[in-house]
Amino acid sequence: MEMPGIVKLMYRNVVVNVDPGSLVILIGLPAMYLVFFGFGFGAMIPGGGAKAYLTFLTPGIMSFQSVMAGTVGGSMLWADRRWGMLAQVLVGPFSRLQYLLGIMFTSLLFGLAGAFVMLVGAFAVIGSLQVTMWGALTAFGVIAVGSIFFGSLMLLISGLVKSNNAYNSIQILVIFVVNFASTVFYSFSNTLPLPIQVLFQINPLTYIANAARGGFAGSLPVVSSWQIPLLVVETVAVLVMATRVYVQSEISFV
Amino acid sequence: MPEQPVIEVEHLRHTYDGKYFALNDVSLGVRKGEVFGVLGKNGAGKTTLIKALTTLIRPTSGNLRVLGLDPLHDGKEIRRRIGVVQQGESFDFTTVEGNFNIYGVLWGVPSKLRRQRKEELIKAFGLGDVRKQRAFDLSGGQKRRVQVARELMHDMDVLFLDEPTTGLDVIMRRELLDSVRERARNGLTVVFTTHNLEEADYVCDRVAVVDEGKILAMDTVENLKRLYGGKKTIEVTLAGGDVSAFFDRLRTQLDGSEVQVEGNSAVILTEDPKGALQMIMELSQATGVQMDWLNIRKNTLEDVFIRSVTKAEGE
Numbered sequence: 001m002e003m004p005g006i007v008k009l010m011y012r013n014v015v016v017n018v019d020p021g022s023l024v025i026l027i028g029l030p031a032m033y034l035v036f037f038g039f040g041f042g043a044m045i046p047g048g049g050a051k052a053y054l055t056f057l058t059p060g061i062m063s064f065q066s067v068m069a070g071t072v073g074g075s076m077l078w079a080d081r082r083w084g085m086l087a088q089v090l091v092g093p094f095s096r097l098q099y100l101l102g103i104m105f106t107s108l109l110f111g112l113a114g115a116f117v118m119l120v121g122a123f124a125v126i127g128s129l130q131v132t133m134w135g136a137l138t139a140f141g142v143i144a145v146g147s148i149f150f151g152s153l154m155l156l157i158s159g160l161v162k163s164n165n166a167y168n169s170i171q172i173l174v175i176f177v178v179n180f181a182s183t184v185f186y187s188f189s190n191t192l193p194l195p196i197q198v199l200f201q202i203n204p205l206t207y208i209a210n211a212a213r214g215g216f217a218g219s220l221p222v223v224s225s226w227q228i229p230l231l232v233v234e235t236v237a238v239l240v241m242a243t244r245v246y247v248q249s250e251i252s253f254v
Numbered sequence: 255m256p257e258q259p260v261i262e263v264e265h266l267r268h269t270y271d272g273k274y275f276a277l278n279d280v281s282l283g284v285r286k287g288e289v290f291g292v293l294g295k296n297g298a299g300k301t302t303l304i305k306a307l308t309t310l311i312r313p314t315s316g317n318l319r320v321l322g323l324d325p326l327h328d329g330k331e332i333r334r335r336i337g338v339v340q341q342g343e344s345f346d347f348t349t350v351e352g353n354f355n356i357y358g359v360l361w362g363v364p365s366k367l368r369r370q371r372k373e374e375l376i377k378a379f380g381l382g383d384v385r386k387q388r389a390f391d392l393s394g395g396q397k398r399r400v401q402v403a404r405e406l407m408h409d410m411d412v413l414f415l416d417e418p419t420t421g422l423d424v425i426m427r428r429e430l431l432d433s434v435r436e437r438a439r440n441g442l443t444v445v446f447t448t449h450n451l452e453e454a455d456y457v458c459d460r461v462a463v464v465d466e467g468k469i470l471a472m473d474t475v476e477n478l479k480r481l482y483g484g485k486k487t488i489e490v491t492l493a494g495g496d497v498s499a500f501f502d503r504l505r506t507q508l509d510g511s512e513v514q515v516e517g518n519s520a521v522i523l524t525e526d527p528k529g530a531l532q533m534i535m536e537l538s539q540a541t542g543v544q545m546d547w548l549n550i551r552k553n554t555l556e557d558v559f560i561r562s563v564t565k566a567e568g569e
Binding site: 093 | 308309310329330333334336338340342343344345346347348352355356359360361362390
């Protein structure tokens with residue numbers, strides 16, 4: 001039986017992108033955050049704070065995988081454009097939508113796999129981690145949605161910018177701002193300067209990290225009651241925008 | 255009832271910027287098993303035509319059918335049945351073998367057949383030594399070979415080759431062209447763009463000469479040569495004797511032909527090369543003037559191309 005088109009495209013995306021460079025970006029960077037920040041910041045907390053902080057940080061770093069997976073997705077599209085494979089794939093037996101979904105689902109796969117690796121890594125570092133099945137499902141579910149959000153966002157940026165250098169610069173900026181203006185590394189505080197508070201509040205990674213952390217803790221925070229639906233709405237909106245930009249480009253039309 | 259063309263194009267126009275038409279009222283038909291050449295200089299519109307035929311761009315206006323299907327509605331079905339070697343490079347960032355494997359998977363070639371075809375193509379295209387190298391690290395000619403060979407991993411009804419021989423050495427170019435001909439004999443329809451007139455002459459059954467988005471001429475290579483070439487060229491050099499008397503008599507007898515004399519040589523442009531040759535031989539016998547050199551040169555596709563393009567520019 002022949003594989004569905006999207007699965008074939010996902011196979012290609014995984015084979016082409018599982019190289020040492022991509023893995024360092026996808027897994028290495030968040031793992032370093034987990035270890036260095038975990039022990040570094042944790043050491044500042046008196047009374048064996050490292051373990052407590054690592055436990056706090058783990059769902060945040062798992063959430064961060066959705067951003068990393070998104071950047072890999074955007075890079076896939078950009079690399080395909082740059083190396084001629086976008087047009088080559090699009091004269092193959094695939095629709096343009098299948099191509100987009102192929103990247104999107106690969107981002108999703110990378111996001112979930114990366115989050116799982118972080119979970120295992122955190123368990124190895126901390127020695128124990130308590131999470132219920134419901135909590136894990138909640139965390140992975142919200143990371144899945146986040147991977148599609150950031151995958152779409154990066155595809156949108158990738159479709160709009162005209163050079164690889166511009167794409168890389170924007171990608172680094174997005175990673176930095178989204179990562180550090182979120183609740184991945186620390187809790188939201190009303191004592192933060194107002195602009196940073198706003199950044200925290202509009203950052204989808206905050207919604208993902210809050211829900212994942214809530215899942216690990218056994219109950220979702222109150223803010224997740226509006227943050228998760230908003231995340232879903234934003235994800236759909238960005239996905240639609242990315243698709244429109246892509247469809248309106250001159251590469252292909254069906 | 256005549257067989258329906260595999261590709262039908264009627265009054266196709268395409269503009270990228272709304273002002274200049276990269277394709278301007280192009281109409282053509284390509285028959286099954288035919289090698290159809292699209293001949294033109296750089297920027298003539300060849301690649302735009304290929305892009306329209308392979309569903310990569312939506313034409314501004316006109317009708318288009320590929321394999322009896324409408325690209326606007328049946329793009330995916332068309333793409334399932336065509337192969338395209340693009341003009342530019344296109345590789346996955348992996349080894350030569352990896353590129354073959356991925357392509358085979360994308361096209362749904364069963365694994366056993368995929369391995370078999372990969373080995374056959376790597377051997378046929380002389381890629382054995384570089385099979386483990388990354389495609390991007392290869393030389394220009396090697397990359398081109400990978401690109402063409404990779405496309406042959408899957409079955410297809412129509413193969414579009416957009417300047418496929420760029421960067422290939424003479425031997426590999428000839429082998430590729432022979433392979434194209436062989437596949438066409440087995441029923442594959444091939445659309446072949448080039449600005450190399452020799453290879454179009456060698457491989458194509460029919461050619462369309464394209465310039466500034468328009469088809470200037472379209473027919474079999476031989477017909478075009480006849481139509482646009484008109485006269486054939488005879489070159490004759492005499493060994494000695496009364497050369498001027500010989501050429502004077504020849505000029506009188508070859509009424510309607512153009513005879514240009516320089517020293518003891520003459521170049522004769524004639525529509526009746528057989529008759530002209532016979533006259534030259536008879537005259538040589540009658541006057542006792544020996545010939546040192548006698549040559550008939552066929553008109554080349556280059557003659558056709560230059561005449562049709564310059565004629566269009568003149569208009």
